Amino acid sequence: MNQIKFKSNVVILCDGTFPSHPIPLSYLNNAEQIVCCDGAADKLIEYGLSPGYIVGDMDSVSEKTKTDFADRIIASTDQETNDQTKAVDFVSQKGYKSVVILGATGKREDHTIGNISLLLDYASKLDVVSISNSGYFQPVLKSQKFDSFKGQQVSIFSIGTPTEITSQNLKYPLNKSTLNSWWKGTLNECISNTFSLEFLNGRFIVFQKFER
Template sequence: MNYYPLVKTVAEPEAVILADGSFPVHPLPLSFLYRCRRIVCCDGAAEALIQWGREPEAIVGDGDSLNLALRERYAALIHRETEQETNDLSKAFRYCLKRGWKKLFILGATGKREDHTMGNISLLSDYQAQADVQMLTDYGLFTPVCGDAEFECFPGQQVSVFNRDCRSLSGEGLVYPLSAFTNWWQGTLNEALAGTFKIYADKRLWVYRVYGAEKENFPNVEK
């Protein structure tokens, strides 16, 4: 059974992938963006990162979302992939894998366009087979799961469980029982009872834990 601690207690990721959705404002994702040595930007996300005060390790994509001045200034960091079968997030993910970085946090993958948000979250299940990957938003943490898993939490923490392709799904330590839901809304608005909860599953799902600012000791971010 895999164990997933609260994200603020885990070791630093090997790299952060910054997608071109809404730039983070919550102190927890920002703290990783500030501290991580390697930030791989999905194309246009580089501009927001540079404006925030950091420079990327690499900029991955076709380069069409960067203005000319940035394309020229950071030409050595741009890794162009023009194929259209996958999005820039998957291209950045492949870039990390090629360099052996397999503990990854994804930031900036939600917000702006809802179709991009749904697509990016769904990709977590594909990435999970190749890396230890989690997605941090301004509100909580998405973790892709395949099989049985145990999660660190706090009493009252808000939890949602989204079934991808499980035929058998149950839980322990949550207010409401789990089943192999056929619609995503059915797994939302659950709640942790104690310091951990467990999920028993035969296939893939996503677990979302809301940060809960009153329970967390979020770091200050000073650039």
């Protein structure tokens, strides 16, 4: 089973599908700081861990949790952003430089798409990766080499103004290709232990699937 070479002991737990795969669970179990988005705090407590902070508008967390952890609640009624962003802003203000987001996918598809797309906004504040039970998403703002393995499934999403992109070590090569629709960079495959993407002035989100 492949490991993600992303180092952070700070976890934001969103109120989507709770982690069950060993890789996201390893980040959760080893976190020094866990910031829960609203109702995710109830799931974390049921799992057997305690939230360091609970951030959000407090519309889905139980009354018992709000009482038991009253000193850890960071309430915000701002409806111009979502709870995941509120949590990212909070950890950034606390001075953390990197964060792992868990539980951002599953349940409602519109929430999933919104949470993933926001990674590009967070990339200007800190290093961030969002890990689901099937793989991980990371924002990419400049040409980059990625650790991988032969046969790893890879999808590339272009967000914003389309730009030409070239790949190395992908089964279906990109050669100054313009990904002007979300599906165009999906369902690719790495043919080595690394792959790379080269582009100018682009904004991409890359998904890498776990080995199993």
